[in-house]
Amino acid sequence: MKTDTPLAEIAEVLRTRQRFAIMSHVRPDGDALGCTIAMALCLRQLGKDVVAWNEEGVLEKFHYLPGHEIVTQPPAEPQEVEVAIVLDTSVQDRIGRCLPAVKHADVWINIDHHVTNPRFGDLVHIDPSAPATGQILYELFRGCDLPLTYEMADNLYVAISTDTGSFQYSGTTARTYEIAAELIRAGVNVADLSRKMYENYPRRRLELLRALLNTLRFTSADRCASIALTQAVAAQLGALPEDNEGLIDHIRAIQGVQVAAFFEELPEGKVRLSLRSKDERFNASALCAQFGGGGHPLAAGARINGALAEVQEKVLSAIDHAITGN
Numbered sequence: 001m002k003t004d005t006p007l008a009e010i011a012e013v014l015r016t017r018q019r020f021a022i023m024s025h026v027r028p029d030g031d032a033l034g035c036t037i038a039m040a041l042c043l044r045q046l047g048k049d050v051v052a053w054n055e056e057g058v059l060e061k062f063h064y065l066p067g068h069e070i071v072t073q074p075p076a077e078p079q080e081v082e083v084a085i086v087l088d089t090s091v092q093d094r095i096g097r098c099l100p101a102v103k104h105a106d107v108w109i110n111i112d113h114h115v116t117n118p119r120f121g122d123l124v125h126i127d128p129s130a131p132a133t134g135q136i137l138y139e140l141f142r143g144c145d146l147p148l149t150y151e152m153a154d155n156l157y158v159a160i161s162t163d164t165g166s167f168q169y170s171g172t173t174a175r176t177y178e179i180a181a182e183l184i185r186a187g188v189n190v191a192d193l194s195r196k197m198y199e200n201y202p203r204r205r206l207e208l209l210r211a212l213l214n215t216l217r218f219t220s221a222d223r224c225a226s227i228a229l230t231q232a233v234a235a236q237l238g239a240l241p242e243d244n245e246g247l248i249d250h251i252r253a254i255q256g257v258q259v260a261a262f263f264e265e266l267p268e269g270k271v272r273l274s275l276r277s278k279d280e281r282f283n284a285s286a287l288c289a290q291f292g293g294g295g296h297p298l299a300a301g302a303r304i305n306g307a308l309a310e311v312q313e314k315v316l317s318a319i320d321h322a323i324t325g326n
């Protein structure tokens, strides 16, 4: 298996090469976009030619990220670069249309924190002990004397805050708080940024939550809670795909619930499964792997072929099997 490339060696590539493309996963979250932007800003500080892509560009809800204008959708015409950097992406195909947009890269760098990452790329640095890829980037920038501007600090803070559930999830360590403190010293305004992250949802998102709670189901002797979203309900509410991110947290927070599942009907006969666990004995990533997905032990996902009801039954029964052994 490919061993980790030390961050110092990755920093050397950033310093010595000139043309870079940076990318992250589809349905980007704060860690994916925060890392993409922070890396792009760092390389621009070094005077490099940088493109930064995400399959969806930057969704409106992330427009508070300073420097977000750097990120575009991948171009239709493939581009040659010296270095392609993939961040926070558990499997290569999750960069979506960014992959065919790279005609050639001399070096592919893969920096991530998913334990299931198959270590694709030429230079790989995977640290599953980091609760966010943003934490690894902080160690890279600070540890290797690379630029770390106020705008980069904001992006890294968002990456870490969102992926740790506001410094609550199990990967959060003293080091995470130390890094947060350093980012605050570098200029992050915690209250202002937190309001932008957590207190600025469109009303649509709450209307969606109201509809989703009507679908709430308890299975596995009430230890599993699940909700489902049909395309019809999403269309009726005018809900955008990004509106549902994080709504699963409401049902995970129920007393006695160990596992929370969210089923989203997608076009083309597919269902997106989002799975959360708050019990170390239930491995969400392993459950999702049964359906071709992956992720972290306590937060994972998959895209599954089939009709909504059929996928729901299959997944809930697999969860039941994992929880109760039946």
Ligand code: 5GP
Binding pocket: 027, 090, 091, 273, 274, 275, 292, 293, 294, 295, 296, 299, 300, 301, 302, 303
């Ligand atoms: P979410 O439920 O927020 O979409 O994703 C939770 C975690 O699972 C993320 O770390 C994400 O990378 C991973 N994940 C989500 N969907 C998929 C998928 O279809 N395949 C794989 N391999 N990982 C996924």
Ligand code: MN
Binding pocket: 031, 032, 088, 113, 131, 132, 133, 163
């Ligand atoms: Mn992440």
